[in-house]
Amino acid sequence: AEAAIPLVHLSTDYVFDGSGSRPWQPDDPTGPLNVYGHSKSAGETLLRAAQGPHVILRCSWVMSPHG
Numbered sequence: 001a002e003a004a005i006p007l008v009h010l011s012t013d014y015v016f017d018g019s020g021s022r023p024w025q026p027d028d029p030t031g032p033l034n035v036y037g038h039s040k041s042a043g044e045t046l047l048r049a050a051q052g053p054h055v056i057l058r059c060s061w062v063m064s065p066h067g
Helices: 035-050
Strands: 007-012 054-059
Touching: 007 035, 035 054
Parallel strands: 007 054
Antiparallel strands: none
């Protein structure tokens, strides 16, 4: 942050609890249900606290030949 180096953080929709019926919005409150979601949420929190230039990309799933 001090050097103003931009950072791209890859996160996940696991930072949410899965409730609701509409697509998640960037400012929706998080509520992870498992360790993976908690770790990603903690990473997002620390990144924001550093106050450097950043973007957080939350992927909902990854393509594969198996699903």
